[in-house]
Amino acid sequence: MAFDLLGRIQHELLLFAGVWFAVGAIDEWGVDILWLWLRLTGRVGTGAVREPSSAPLRGVAAVLVPAWHESNVVGAMLSHCLAVWPQRELVIYAGCYRNDAETVMAIVNVGHDPRLRIVVHDQDGPTTKADCLNRLYAAMREDEARGAPHVRSVILHDAEDMVHPDALVALDRALDTADFVQLPVRPEPQAGSRWIAGHYCDEFAESHGKGMVVRDWLGVGLPAAGVGCAFRRDAIEAIATRRGAAEPFAAECLTEDYEFGLLVGEIGKRAKFLRLRDADGALVATREFFPGTLVSAVRQKTRWLHGIAYQGWERLGWSARPLELWMRLRDRRGPLTAMVLAVGYLLCVLAPVTMMAAWSGLWTPPPVDPAIRALLIFNFAALAWRVGMRVAFTTREYGLHEGLCAILRMPLANVVAIMAGRRALSAYVATLRSGAVTWDHTTHIGHPSISSVSAQ
Structure with a gap:
């Protein structure tokens, strides 16, 4: 049955994304804990x-x-x-x-x-x-x-x-x-x-x-x-x-x-x-x-x-x-991060489909895997912590309004990362074939001392 296949795909994608989101969270916590310890002990400061x-x-x-x-x-x-x-x-x-x-x-x-x-x-x-x-x-x-x-x-x-x-x-x-x-x-x-x-x-x-x-x-x-x-x-x-x-x-x-x-x-x-x-x-x-x-x-x-x-x-x-x-x-986790984020957003599309199928009686989902449940709880807690850190650092430099806006900007940053990850892989393969590297230049149309317009 189609929904059985879709359910198995969803399970595998959940496991893949859950594991790598958890690895990323542990990596970030390592830096977070070190920074908090350094600040609390006065070893670093501005x-x-x-x-x-x-x-x-x-x-x-x-x-x-x-x-x-x-x-x-x-x-x-x-x-x-x-x-x-x-x-x-x-x-x-x-x-x-x-x-x-x-x-x-x-x-x-x-x-x-x-x-x-x-x-x-x-x-x-x-x-x-x-x-x-x-x-x-x-x-x-x-x-x-x-x-x-x-x-x-x-x-x-x-x-x-x-x-x-x-x-x-x-x-x-x-x-x-x-x-x-x-x-x-x-x-x-x-x-x-x-x-x-x-x-x-x-x-x-x-x-x-x-x-x-x-x-x-x-x-x-x-x-x-x-x-x-x-x-x-x-x-x-x-x-x-x-x-x-x-x-x-x-x-x-x-x-x-x-x-x-x-x-x-x-x-x-x-x-x-x-x-x-x-x-x-x-x-x-x-x-x-x-x-x-x-x-x-x-x-x-x-x-x-x-x-x-x-x-x-x-x-x-x-x-x-x-x-x-x-x-x-x-430094080099960017391509993997882009892939995991893409899987995460794909799951956001698949989940409503399988949920509607279950609610309507078209499909009977299997029992929730305990490992998946544990990963979801862990990753939701990690996401809450990550959002809090992002808000705190943005607020410190730009004020509370920008700090709160940072919450809404996180999904957008993820979309940029996904698109850049795909494009970077294509660019690297093209470079391997041609051996040519050129200045992929970003054109700027405003300078902070005279303008408030955006860069293009």
């Missing part, structure tokens, strides 16, 4: 800014800003950086492409400032973000060869970022005792995209308020976010040596920032996640507008999944250290 934002730097800081089709935001980003970071030791290398005249002109129109260096790539774009970063790094070395002061630190930022005035000095001082420093990323709420763009607020509030804090304390590899991250010059040179290449960034990698951060730990250098609040209580973080439409959000998360889960496994492998292995499993 510090306070102690020096003025205009304090001189220990040495020259080079900020690398790659840009492709960013004419809408790159001018505002560079102008804001130059305005809030007055240090003479600052040099910004803004990279663009010869076939992207609008972005070139947007950078030129920033105006004359001796701290701004415009670098036009000698290839048509887009190549990859890492390739553009390598071109900027080469320009920095060319300047040094021509007599410019030796660069002490290299800072990565994107063309849509809004930097914090205190960030530059904070990064500079933190590099006294670390080789790589990452500041939090704070997605900005967008009136025109409370749900799609808003789910990034929820995810980063929890990830950069808890997950990265725990990783830092454990001493495992810290993934670089690609923005608001600083590296000591000798660490960059050591990574280039480790890769056996003249250029430090892997041009064939879609998430070169993530890989670069983990390589810092692999070569024995020290990484640090830095959480500070300024005199007004605001988080010292990189602010930006994240994608505001479903299509753009899926495209961005596809690149993250492709680069971190598939390329990360292929390029970085695993680790024999238990804690490092745990974190790499967490």
